[in-house]
Amino acid sequence: xxxxxxxxxxxxxxxxxxxxxxxxxxxxxxxxxxxxxxxxxxxxxxxxxxxxxxxxxxxxxxxxxxxxxxxxxxxxxxxxxxxxxxxxxxxxxxxxxxxxxxxxxxxxxxxxxxxxxxxxxxxxxxxxxxxxxxxxxxxxxxxxxxxxxxxxxxxxxxxxxxxxxxxxxxxxxxxxxxxxxxxxxxxxxxxxxxxxxxxxxxxx
Amino acid sequence: xxxxxxxxxxxxxxxxxxxxxxxxxxxxxxxxxxxxxxxxxxxxxxxxxxxxxxxxxxxxxxxxxxxxxxxxxxxxxxxxxxxxxxxxxxxxxxxxxxxxxxxxxxxxxxxxxxxxxxxxxxxxxxxxxxxxxxxxxxxxxxxxxxxxxxxxxxxxxxxxxxxxxxxxxxxxxxxxxxxxxxxxxxxxxxxxxxxxxxxxxxxx
Numbered sequence: 001x002x003x004x005x006x007x008x009x010x011x012x013x014x015x016x017x018x019x020x021x022x023x024x025x026x027x028x029x030x031x032x033x034x035x036x037x038x039x040x041x042x043x044x045x046x047x048x049x050x051x052x053x054x055x056x057x058x059x060x061x062x063x064x065x066x067x068x069x070x071x072x073x074x075x076x077x078x079x080x081x082x083x084x085x086x087x088x089x090x091x092x093x094x095x096x097x098x099x100x101x102x103x104x105x106x107x108x109x110x111x112x113x114x115x116x117x118x119x120x121x122x123x124x125x126x127x128x129x130x131x132x133x134x135x136x137x138x139x140x141x142x143x144x145x146x147x148x149x150x151x152x153x154x155x156x157x158x159x160x161x162x163x164x165x166x167x168x169x170x171x172x173x174x175x176x177x178x179x180x181x182x183x184x185x186x187x188x189x190x191x192x193x194x195x196x197x198x199x200x201x202x203x204x
Numbered sequence: 205x206x207x208x209x210x211x212x213x214x215x216x217x218x219x220x221x222x223x224x225x226x227x228x229x230x231x232x233x234x235x236x237x238x239x240x241x242x243x244x245x246x247x248x249x250x251x252x253x254x255x256x257x258x259x260x261x262x263x264x265x266x267x268x269x270x271x272x273x274x275x276x277x278x279x280x281x282x283x284x285x286x287x288x289x290x291x292x293x294x295x296x297x298x299x300x301x302x303x304x305x306x307x308x309x310x311x312x313x314x315x316x317x318x319x320x321x322x323x324x325x326x327x328x329x330x331x332x333x334x335x336x337x338x339x340x341x342x343x344x345x346x347x348x349x350x351x352x353x354x355x356x357x358x359x360x361x362x363x364x365x366x367x368x369x370x371x372x373x374x375x376x377x378x379x380x381x382x383x384x385x386x387x388x389x390x391x392x393x394x395x396x397x398x399x400x401x402x403x404x405x406x407x408x
Contacts, residue, residue, distance in 0.1 A: 007403045014399040019383045025359075039383050077402050096300035102358075102381055106398045147405065154306075155229075171405060177306055179223045179243050189404035193395070194310045195218040198281050199211045200393035201351065201375060 005053065005076070012050050013073050015040055020070040032063035079107045084145040085173075088160060089152035090115040090123070090130045093175055097149060099126045111145060133160075137167035146170040154178050161188075209257065209280070216254050217277050219244055224274040236267035283311045288349040289377075292364060293356035294319040294327070294334045297379055301353060303330045315349060337364075341371035350374040358382050365392075 005013075016036055023031055033051070037044035051064065056072035059065065074080065087094045090113045097103075098113055114133040115121060123130040131139070140146065148169045152160045157178035164172060165186055172188045174180055180188050209217075220240055227235055237255070241248035255268065260276035263269070278284065291298045294317045301307075302317055318337040319325060327334040335343070344350065352373045356364050361382035368376060369390055376392045378384055384392050 005406075007399075010403045010406075011396055011399040014396055014402065015383050015394060018381050022382065039385055078406075078408075081408065083405055083408055092300040092303040096296040099296040103398070103401075106402065108398075108401060147408075171408070173401065173404060177222050178226065179219050181243055187404065189400060190219060191397070191400060192215055192218055194307070194312075195211075195215040196393060196395060197307075197312060197377065198218065198310065199214045200377060200391065201287055202209075202214075202282075204282075204285065204287055204351075204375070 009050055009053070010077065012040065012042075012046075013054075013077060016047070016050070017070060017073045017077075020066050020073070023066045024070065029066055030060060030063045031066050031069070035063070077106075079105065081107045082109050083107050083147060084109050084111055084143060085147035085149055086111060086136065086140070086145055086169075087113040087128075087149045087151060088115075088133065088136070088164065089113075089150065089156075090117070090120045090125070091151060091153065094149070094151035095125050097151065097175075098128050101126070110149070111143060112139070133163070136164075140167050140169060147173065149173045149175065150180075151175045213254055213257070214281065216244065216246075216250075217258075217281060220251070220254070221274060221277045221281075224270050224277070227270045228274065233270055234264060234267045235270050235273070239267070281310075283309065285311045286313050287311050287351060288313050288315055288347060289351035289353055290315060290340065290344070290349055290373075291317040291332075291353045291355060292319075292337065292340070292368065293317075293354065293360075294321070294324045294329070295355060295357070298353070298355035299329050301355065301379075302332055305330070314353070315347060316343070337367070340368075344371050344373060351377065353377045353379065354384075355379045 019036060019039055033044040033047040036047045054072040054076050056069055085108060087098055087110055094113060098110060112128050113130045114136050115130055116133045120130050121132045146169055148164045150172050154176050157176040158180060161172060161180045161182060165182055170186055174188050175191045182188055223240060223243055237248040237251040240251045258276040258280050260273055289312060291302055291314055298317060302314060314332060316332050317334045318340050319334055320337045324334050325336045350373055352368050354376050358380050361380040362384060365376060365384045365386055369386055374390055378392050379395045386392055
């Protein structure tokens with residue numbers, strides 16, 4: 001991606017992609033901006049604006065060609081790029097994420113898991129090995145992986161993040177309810193599930 | 205909450221809350237807006253503005269009193285309200301969420317899980333029962349639960365959502381990669397993990 005696309009647009013594009021995937025599965029070939037808009041409860045001018053930033057030529061006079069629009073979104077958002085990641089923390093959430101095969105469709109390639117629990121080390125989950133975290137720095141270098149999905153218990157989050165930074169991990173997808181302190185050149189995305197929930201249930 | 209607080213502010217307030225929880229655990233009594241700002245890599249004027257919307261009186265001349273600021277955030281965001289929810293789909297993600305005790309701190313009370321798999325029905329996870337989904341409508345009414353956390357496989361997402369709507373569920377926290385079609389009076393929050401990941405790894 002050359003130009004900056006805002007988070008909100010990326011969010012909507014992935015939702016359009018979900019809809020297009022469902023339509024393809026149902027052998028529906030064409031979709032209108034109106035149909036996309038109704039499903040997302042937004043205005044169809046917004047849908048057309050979002051789609052205008054894609055290099056999408058798949059438009060017929062009745063709507064967008066589902067397969068081509070889906071491909072355009074995948075190209076624009078870089079689904080085809082192979083983004084190598086480790087899961088750090090083989091607890092409940094780490095294991096659930098390791099079993100979630102849908103990630104691969106978006107280019108997220110989870111190579112293996114790491115933990116410091118001797119009972120977990122050596123295990124396998126969804127064809128991915130669970131290894132001793134002491135092996136992470138070496139494997140990160142060898143495999144060219146710089147993304148960590150952090151799913152350790154909250155009390156170990158910062159110390160683990162420090163270790164990942166030392167191992168040249170540059171992107172930490174943080175599923176712990178902790179604000180991590182990291183150097184400037186390391187990106188952290190806080191997967192703040194509870195903030196989403198609180199926002200969503202605001203009026204209850 | 206009386207007045208509308210934006211999603212971005214709710215997001216930051218929950219992150220401040222994470223930091224305050226860590227500080228309390230370390231017996232640190234006072235925190236400045238600058239300290240909060242540095243951890244979140246934002247401007248401290250933003251922190252002060254966010255905190256000004258709380259009914260927070262816990263301010264000393266060196267900073268905010270950690271315990272009082274934490275309580276102010278909890279009151280403003282309604283952590284003390286008991287929000288009763290069901291997990292629908294006792295697969296990997298559903299089970300992981302059921303085991304995540306941190307939700308309770310935010311007022312999210314997961315009562316039980318539902319599935320249609322006879323091998324899962326009757327099981328227990330983290331002291332919560334896994335019940336036949338056919339029992340959901342009756343239990344939702346009896347227990348006054350109107351929040352569903354949807355973690356079924358994507359191909360069953362819409363049909364399950366239809367069933368939940370019939371059962372008077374009004375809030376669906378959607379963890380499936382599907383855009384659901386629901387009536388106007390039902391709120392859906394799409395927990396769009398992949399959009400977050402794509403936004404986060406944009407420059408890779």
